[in-house]
Amino acid sequence: MIKRPFIGLFQPKLKYDLLEADPKEPEVVPVPSNILLLLNDSLDSSKITFIKKGDQVKKGEKLFLYKESTEHVISSVSGVIKRVESYAGEFGNIKTSIVIGNENNDDFVNDFKEHADKFELDAAAKFLKLLPGAPPLEILADPAHKIHTLVISGVDEDISSTVRQYFLTTESADLKEGIQILKKLTQIPKIILTVPEGISVDTEISGMQVFNISPVYPDALPKMIMKNQLSTIVPQGKTCEDMGVCFISSEAVVSIAKAYRDKSIHFEKIVCVTGKDGVRKRMKVLIGTPVISILKQLNIHTNENDRIVIGGPFNGFSTFTVYHPVGPCMDSIIVQDSGSIPYVSDSACINCGKCIKICPANIPVNLLVRQLAANLFEDAEEKFDLEACIECGLCSYVCTAKIPIFQYIRLGKHELLKIKAEVETEGANA
Amino acid sequence: MPNRVKLTVSHAPFWHDGDSVCKMNLTIILAAMPAVIFGIVQFGIPALGVILLAVSCSMFFELMMNFATKRSLSIGDFDAALIGLLFGMMLPATTPWWVVVTGVFVAIVIGKQIYGGLGANPFNPVLIGVAILMVSWPGYFDFDGALLNYEFSHEALAPLAALKHQGVAAVDFFSTTQLLMGQQTGAIGSTFGLGLIIGGIFLILRGCIKWEITIAYIAGIIITALIFNLSDSGTYAGPMFHLFAGYTLFGAIFLATENSSSPVNTIPMLIYGFLGGLMVILIRNLGVYPDGTVFAILIINLINPLIDYIRPKALGRGVNNA
Numbered sequence: 001m002i003k004r005p006f007i008g009l010f011q012p013k014l015k016y017d018l019l020e021a022d023p024k025e026p027e028v029v030p031v032p033s034n035i036l037l038l039l040n041d042s043l044d045s046s047k048i049t050f051i052k053k054g055d056q057v058k059k060g061e062k063l064f065l066y067k068e069s070t071e072h073v074i075s076s077v078s079g080v081i082k083r084v085e086s087y088a089g090e091f092g093n094i095k096t097s098i099v100i101g102n103e104n105n106d107d108f109v110n111d112f113k114e115h116a117d118k119f120e121l122d123a124a125a126k127f128l129k130l131l132p133g134a135p136p137l138e139i140l141a142d143p144a145h146k147i148h149t150l151v152i153s154g155v156d157e158d159i160s161s162t163v164r165q166y167f168l169t170t171e172s173a174d175l176k177e178g179i180q181i182l183k184k185l186t187q188i189p190k191i192i193l194t195v196p197e198g199i200s201v202d203t204e205i206s207g208m209q210v211f212n213i214s215p216v217y218p219d220a221l222p223k224m225i226m227k228n229q230l231s232t233i234v235p236q237g238k239t240c241e242d243m244g245v246c247f248i249s250s251e252a253v254v255s256i257a258k259a260y261r262d263k264s265i266h267f268e269k270i271v272c273v274t275g276k277d278g279v280r281k282r283m284k285v286l287i288g289t290p291v292i293s294i295l296k297q298l299n300i301h302t303n304e305n306d307r308i309v310i311g312g313p314f315n316g317f318s319t320f321t322v323y324h325p326v327g328p329c330m331d332s333i334i335v336q337d338s339g340s341i342p343y344v345s346d347s348a349c350i351n352c353g354k355c356i357k358i359c360p361a362n363i364p365v366n367l368l369v370r371q372l373a374a375n376l377f378e379d380a381e382e383k384f385d386l387e388a389c390i391e392c393g394l395c396s397y398v399c400t401a402k403i404p405i406f407q408y409i410r411l412g413k414h415e416l417l418k419i420k421a422e423v424e425t426e427g428a429n430a
Numbered sequence: 431m432p433n434r435v436k437l438t439v440s441h442a443p444f445w446h447d448g449d450s451v452c453k454m455n456l457t458i459i460l461a462a463m464p465a466v467i468f469g470i471v472q473f474g475i476p477a478l479g480v481i482l483l484a485v486s487c488s489m490f491f492e493l494m495m496n497f498a499t500k501r502s503l504s505i506g507d508f509d510a511a512l513i514g515l516l517f518g519m520m521l522p523a524t525t526p527w528w529v530v531v532t533g534v535f536v537a538i539v540i541g542k543q544i545y546g547g548l549g550a551n552p553f554n555p556v557l558i559g560v561a562i563l564m565v566s567w568p569g570y571f572d573f574d575g576a577l578l579n580y581e582f583s584h585e586a587l588a589p590l591a592a593l594k595h596q597g598v599a600a601v602d603f604f605s606t607t608q609l610l611m612g613q614q615t616g617a618i619g620s621t622f623g624l625g626l627i628i629g630g631i632f633l634i635l636r637g638c639i640k641w642e643i644t645i646a647y648i649a650g651i652i653i654t655a656l657i658f659n660l661s662d663s664g665t666y667a668g669p670m671f672h673l674f675a676g677y678t679l680f681g682a683i684f685l686a687t688e689n690s691s692s693p694v695n696t697i698p699m700l701i702y703g704f705l706g707g708l709m710v711i712l713i714r715n716l717g718v719y720p721d722g723t724v725f726a727i728l729i730i731n732l733i734n735p736l737i738d739y740i741r742p743k744a745l746g747r748g749v750n751n752a
C-alpha cells in the first residue's frame with residue numbers, strides 16, 4: 001500500500017506498476033478439479049432451468065440459464081454440472097454460479113470454426129466476446145454506438161496489474177495481427193495504441209497513432225485518456241462509447257488474433273496476483289478457476305478476516321468467497337492481511353479539502369459527500385456534479401476522516417439510475 | 431464446499447494514504463509546542479496551569495456532550511484537546527480558573543457541539559470562546575493589567591495596546607527581532623513569533639493546514655498595513671510590526687486555517703485569507719480593539735460559505751454533446 005509521504009504538501013504520486021525489463025513467462029496454474037462460471041442472469045424459482053445438476057457439458061459449449069435467456073457463459077472444461085446456485089454480486093445484483101466438475105476429456109465444441117475465415121463482426125461478437133480480456137465486440141457491432149475511434153489499451157488501468165503491458169511487449173506480433181483483424185472487422189478508421197511512458201514497443205501499423213501515457217494514476221483511466229490525449233471531455237453522465245470511442249485491452253486483441261489463427265477459442269487468462277507481502281506475480285489460469293487454486297499454488301494462506309480484492313486497489317471489489325472464479329476481464333487479485341486493512345470510519349467530513357485537491361474531475365467532494373450521506377441523490381447530481389465523477393477512488397484514498405466516499409458515490413449513482421428509471425416509467429404511464 | 435474462511439468484504443478503494451483526523455490534530459498540537467513551551471518558560475507555572483486546565487476541561491466538556499447528544503465518543507480524535515490548547519494559548523497566564531472554564535465551555539458546547547460536532551461548525555470554536563470572554567470580561571484581555579506583577583527583562587508592554595494608546599511612537603519600543611524572539615507582553619502562546627513560524631512551516635510542509643490561507647492572510651496583513659503606513663506613517667505602524675505583534679501569526683497559522691470554518695477551493699482560500707489579513711488591520715487601525723484578529727477571523731468565517739461557491743467547473747459539466 002502506498003502511504004502518504006512525510007512532506008504531505010505535495011500530492012502523493014501513485015505510480016502504476018511498470019512491466020519489468022525482461023518479463024518471464026507466467027507460471028501456469030493447473031486446471032482444478034472443479035471450475036466455477038458466473039452467469040449474469042438470475043435464478044427464478046418458478047421456472048425450470050435449461051441447465052441443471054448432472055448435465056454433461058463440453059468444453060466450448062455455451063450455457064444458458066433459461067431457453068429464452070440472452071446471457072451465457074462458455075464452459076472452459078468438459079465435465080458434469082455439479083451445482084447451479086444464486087451468487088450475490090455488487091448492489092444486490094444477483095448472478096448465477098455454475099460449478100462444473102472437470103472430467104479431463106478432450107470433448108470440444110467449436111462453433112466458431114466455420115466463422116473463422118469470414119471476418120464478420122456479428123459472428124465475432126457472438127462467439128468471441130468472452131475471450132480472455134473480454135473484447136467489447138458487442139459494442140463495436142452495435143450500430144447505435146457509432147464508434148469512430150478504437151483505443152487499444154497497452155496500459156493497465158489500475159495500479160496492481162501489468163497484464164496489458166505484458167501483452168503489449170511480449171506478444172507484439174499477435175497484437176499487430178489482432179489490430180489488423182479488428183480493422184477488417186470494424187472498418188473503424190482511427191486506431192490508437194496506448195503505451196506507458198518508458199516502455200518501448202515495435203508495433204507499427206500504418207495509420208495507427210501511439211499515445212504515451214504518464215505512469216501516474218489515474219492517467220490511464222479511459223476518461224482521463226479521453227481528456228488528456230483525445231481532448232474530448234465526456235459530458236456528465238455519458239460514457240466514452242457514447243462519444244464514439246471504444247477501449248479494448250491488448251490482451252483482448254491478442255486473444256482475437258489467436259482465435260482467428262487457431263480457428264478456435266481459448267480460455268487461458270493472465271492474472272497478476274499480489275500476495276500479503278506485496279510481491280506480484282503473473283499467473284496463467286483457465287477462466288473459471290477459483291481464486292483459492294491460484295493462492296494454493298503460490299502458497300498464500302488466507303485466514304479469517306483477510307481480504308481478497310478482485311481487480312485493482314482503486315477499481316476492484318472484494319469477494320466474500322475464496323472460490324470466486326477468474327473471469328474474462330479480471331486482471332488482478334490482491335490478498336490483504338486482516339491486520340493491514342485500512343478501516344473506514346463513520347465520522348463526518350472535517351472539510352480538510354484534501355479530496356478537492358486530488359479529484360481529477362473537479363468535484364466538490366466535501367459538499368457532495370454530505371448530500372449523499374443524507375440520501376439527497378437528486379441534489380447531489382444537480383448541484384454537486386455526482387455524475388461527473390470518473391470513479392478513480394482517489395478521494396476516498398486521501399480522506400482524512402476516512403469516509404468511504406467512493407462507496408457513497410457509487411451507491412448514489414446507482415440510486416440515481418433507479419430514480420431516473422422510475423421517472424421514465426411514470427412518464428410513460430401518464 | 432470446504433475451507434469456508436470468512437473474508438472481509440468492503441468497498442473500493444482498498445488502499446488508504448494512512449492519514450487520519452487524530453494524526454492531523456496531533457501534528458497540529460506538536461506544531462504548537464514551541465510556542466507553548468516558550469510561553470510556559472516565560473510566564474511560569476500559572477501559564478502551565480491555564481493550558482492544562484483548558485485542555486482537560488475541553489476534553490471533559492466534549493465527553494459530556496457526547497453523552498448528552500448520544501453520539502459516539504470523539505475525544506480520541508484530539509479535536510477537543512486541540513481546541514482547548516489553542517484556547518489556552520490565547521489567554522494571559524494570569525487568567526482566573528473560572529474564566530478559563532467558562533470560555534472552554536462556550537468554545538466546545540456553543541462553538542462546536544451545538545452545530546453537530548466535528549466538521550459542522552460554521553465558526554472557529556476557539557474564537558467563539560475567546561470572543562465571548564472579550565466581550566463579557568474585557569479586563570482579562572488587557573495584557574498589561576493582567577501581567578502587572580511580572581518582572582520582564584524587556585519592555586513590559588503589550589505592543590498592540592501600546593500602539594493603540596500611545597500612538598506610533600510606541601512602535602520604537604519593539605524591534606522586529608524582539609517581537610520574533612518573544613520579547614513582548616501578551617498571551618501564553620502568541621508571543622514567540624519564531625516558534626510560531628517554525629510550527630507553521632512544519633504544518634504547511636506536512637500538508638496539515640491549508641497553506642493558501644496562511645500565505646494569503648499574511649499577504650493581507652502586510653499589504654494593508656503597508657498602504658496605511660505609506661498614507662500616514664505618523665499614525666499607522668508598519669507591516670512588520672503588525673505581522674509579529676499580538677495574535678497575528680497565531681491567527682494566520684492556527685486560527686484562520688481551522689478546517690470546518692474555512693473554504694477548500696484554491697481561489698476562495700486566497701480571498702478568504704487575504705480578507706482576514708485586511709480585516710485585522712482595519713480593526714486595529716480604525717476600530718476600538720487593539721487586536722483585531724479574533725473578530726476579523728469570525729467575520730471571514732461568516733462569509734466563507736459565500737466565497738466557497740467559486741469553484742472550477744466539474745469535468746464534463748456544461749459540455750455540449752458533440
Ligand code: SF4
Binds near residue numbers: 392
Ligand atoms: S472518485 Fe472521487 S476523486 Fe475520483 S473523480 Fe470521483 S469524486 Fe473525484
Ligand code: SF4
Binds near residue numbers: 348350353400405
Ligand atoms: S478529504 Fe474527507 S474529510 Fe477532507 S474534505 Fe474531503 S471528504 Fe471531507
